[in-house]
Amino acid sequence: MVREITAQELDTERFINEKVKEINGAVGxxxxxxxxxxxxxxxxxxxxxxxxxxxxxxxxxxxxGLMREGESEQVTGLFRELGVTVEVVDAREEFFAALKGxxxxxxxxxxxxQTFYRNVFGHLVKESGAKHLLQGTIxxxxxxxxxGIKRQHNVFEQLGIDPEEAFGYRIIEPLVQLRKDGVRKIGxxxxxxxxxxxxxxxxxxxxxxxxxxxxxxxxxETVRKATxxxxxxxxxxxxxxxLAILHEDRVTGIHDGKRDFDQQIEVRCWDxxxxxxxxxxxxxxxxxxxxxxxxxxxxxxIVSVTYNIASKPPSMIEAx
Amino acid sequence: MVREITAQELDTERFINEKVKEINGAVGxxxxxxxxxxxxxxxxxxxxxxxxxxxxxxxxxxxxGLMREGESEQVTGLFRELGVTVEVVDAREEFFAALKGxxxxxxxxxxxxQTFYRNVFGHLVKESGAKHLLQGTIxxxxxxxxxGIKRQHNVFEQLGIDPEEAFGYRIIEPLVQLRKDGVRKIGxxxxxxxxxxxxxxxxxxxxxxxxxxxxxxxxxETVRKATxxxxxxxxxxxxxxxLAILHEDRVTGIHDGKRDFDQQIEVRCWDxxxxxxxxxxxxxxxxxxxxxxxxxxxxxxIVSVTYNIASKPPSMIEAx
Numbered sequence: 001m002v003r004e005i006t007a008q009e010l011d012t013e014r015f016i017n018e019k020v021k022e023i024n025g026a027v028g029x030x031x032x033x034x035x036x037x038x039x040x041x042x043x044x045x046x047x048x049x050x051x052x053x054x055x056x057x058x059x060x061x062x063x064x065g066l067m068r069e070g071e072s073e074q075v076t077g078l079f080r081e082l083g084v085t086v087e088v089v090d091a092r093e094e095f096f097a098a099l100k101g102x103x104x105x106x107x108x109x110x111x112x113x114q115t116f117y118r119n120v121f122g123h124l125v126k127e128s129g130a131k132h133l134l135q136g137t138i139x140x141x142x143x144x145x146x147x148g149i150k151r152q153h154n155v156f157e158q159l160g161i162d163p164e165e166a167f168g169y170r171i172i173e174p175l176v177q178l179r180k181d182g183v184r185k186i187g188x189x190x191x192x193x194x195x196x197x198x199x200x201x202x203x204x205x206x207x208x209x210x211x212x213x214x215x216x217x218x219x220x221e222t223v224r225k226a227t228x229x230x231x232x233x234x235x236x237x238x239x240x241x242x243l244a245i246l247h248e249d250r251v252t253g254i255h256d257g258k259r260d261f262d263q264q265i266e267v268r269c270w271d272x273x274x275x276x277x278x279x280x281x282x283x284x285x286x287x288x289x290x291x292x293x294x295x296x297x298x299x300x301x302i303v304s305v306t307y308n309i310a311s312k313p314p315s316m317i318e319a320x
Numbered sequence: 321m322v323r324e325i326t327a328q329e330l331d332t333e334r335f336i337n338e339k340v341k342e343i344n345g346a347v348g349x350x351x352x353x354x355x356x357x358x359x360x361x362x363x364x365x366x367x368x369x370x371x372x373x374x375x376x377x378x379x380x381x382x383x384x385g386l387m388r389e390g391e392s393e394q395v396t397g398l399f400r401e402l403g404v405t406v407e408v409v410d411a412r413e414e415f416f417a418a419l420k421g422x423x424x425x426x427x428x429x430x431x432x433x434q435t436f437y438r439n440v441f442g443h444l445v446k447e448s449g450a451k452h453l454l455q456g457t458i459x460x461x462x463x464x465x466x467x468g469i470k471r472q473h474n475v476f477e478q479l480g481i482d483p484e485e486a487f488g489y490r491i492i493e494p495l496v497q498l499r500k501d502g503v504r505k506i507g508x509x510x511x512x513x514x515x516x517x518x519x520x521x522x523x524x525x526x527x528x529x530x531x532x533x534x535x536x537x538x539x540x541e542t543v544r545k546a547t548x549x550x551x552x553x554x555x556x557x558x559x560x561x562x563l564a565i566l567h568e569d570r571v572t573g574i575h576d577g578k579r580d581f582d583q584q585i586e587v588r589c590w591d592x593x594x595x596x597x598x599x600x601x602x603x604x605x606x607x608x609x610x611x612x613x614x615x616x617x618x619x620x621x622i623v624s625v626t627y628n629i630a631s632k633p634p635s636m637i638e639a640x
Binding site: 105147212213247248249250251252253254255257258259261266267279280282285288289291292293296303304305306307308309310311312313314315316318319320 | 425467532533567568569570571572573574575577578579581586587599600602605608609611612613616623624625626627628629630631632633634635636638639640
């Protein structure tokens with residue numbers, strides 16, 4: 001069992017010093033590696049890892065083809081300013097090959113997990129001589145995975161999986177006693193800029209979690225374009241999270257005066273404190289209609305847009 | 321080409337007298353038959369046909385298994401008060417057999433058209449000795465079918481189909497020069513009660529047009545239950561039309577504390593004058609959240625509810 005450290009009781013300097021010592025103890029004089037997505041958790045782990053290991057931590061941004069528009073440039077640019085070099089690893093072929101033909105959400109998630117940990121990291125670890133992967137798992141990931149509510153891609157030991165046996169390297173999870181609010185405190189203490197904390201949550205399987213059905217290059221590109229519109233128009237709302245989901249169902253629309261069956265985007269925008277419960281943000285219809293209009297205008301193949309009106313629970317924040 | 325009669329220029333008594341004469345001329349001293357759904361068009365044709373033919377018009381309500389909760393009782397009761405006997409014909413087996421395994425929206429529509437006109441009516445016409453089917457096709461049906469925007473189940477000649485050759489009987493369409501507002505005037509002049517005019521539009525393929533994917537008994541029952549909630553909560557809004565659509569896509573939800581993939585209902589509610597263009601009704605979030613909550617509570621297997629925010633065009637009023 002992991003002992004929780006609440007944000008209230010968290011002494012940031014002491015926590016950082018302890019974790020730096022632990023990471024150093026675990027990695028010894030070897031190399032470690034970590035993947036930065038740009039989210040608060042992986043950004044905090046990157047800063048913590050660099051504090052502990054300096055150049056002995058290799059930080060990579062995995063370009064899996066499933067990230068948002070301009071995301072790799074944005075994240076690597078941000079960290080360059082913090083003095084951290086991030087290497088972009090192009091793994092698009094591997095991920096799209098793994099996703100090919102898979103429509104079941106659980107299988108899709110598993111294909112991404114396996115590609116990420118076994119293929120991409122297996123390869124990087126071998127190349128770099130690293131024996132350890134630093135990772136931003138937090139307590140909520142563990143709780144929800146163990147409870148069967150969510151299947152976080154970054155939780156193994158609690159499911160009885162030995163990463164060293166499964167993937168050939170060890171995983172270090174320095175944030176696993178914290179929840180999101182605790183991680184934010186640590187991230188701030190480590191000098192992360194506001195831009196990192198203002199990023200809305202984004203799932204591990206990235207945009208493949210935002211398409212229902214097969215995650216082809218074309219479908220990912222469709223939901224990526226819709227995500228640009230949703231993030232542009234909803235970033236000013238102060239909502240906890242907002243997202244676009246590409247549905248597999250086809251609905252009727254009119255194209256050039258003719259009836260046609262085409263695709264639908266579902267928009268979700270959530271009010272929430274900690275993601276455990278959430279309600280749809282009460283957006284104005286001026287905004288809702290503008291979101292629909294601009295998605296239809298800017299995203300080829302979309303003829304219909306809906307807005308989620310169910311709460312969590314029994315809904316979840318993400319669709320798959 | 322059909323000559324349009326606008327509601328403005330329509331002289332109801334003269335129109336009714338002319339149509340009574342035409343129907344009498346066509347049917348002679350034989351029998352005719354018509355199907356009453358309870359919508360404005362088929363209700364008006366029923367009154368007009370009875371004015372012309374009296375007992376020589378047999379009016380049936382086809383129980384196709386795709387109607388809304390309590391619909392056959394409600395419609396036959398209404399007409400009983402008007403002195404018109406409506407026979408309920410149980411054709412549920414035929415329709416569900418025809419829909420079995422069909423997921424393509426066009427094929428589904430065609431299966432219903434064929435079952436309705438060829439099997440069910442073919443049989444009824446033979447039994448009754450009728451040679452004519454009276455039908456409430458209006459000009460908008462013809463326009464939209466010819467333009468390729470919609471495929472109305474009740475438009476044949478304009479598509480080059482000879483109903484006599486295809487089905488073995490003739491189709492009489494006394495309302496084909498009118499649009500909805502003209503039909504309302506005629507219906508009122510023929511003594512139809514307000515309850516008929518207050519009914520919101522409902523598609524020819526009934527609830528099978530409200531499920532994306534296969535129209536099984538179970539899925540039709542699911543969307544029927546959701547329709548009860550939507551009609552109960554939205555009938556006071558004064559909206560032009562409101563509907564529930566069962567999606568085929570599965571989304572994540574929590575059932576008894578565990579993650580599960582279950583079904584989604586899309587709610588549409590439209591502001592429109594003539595259905596040619598329409599915008600989503602700006603419902604309050606109190607109502608939207610209540611609709612979602614009650615659907616999830618009352619309809620087994622539903623874990624997520626969305627609200628349409630796109631306009632027609634390019635969306636259509638119905639999903640398929």
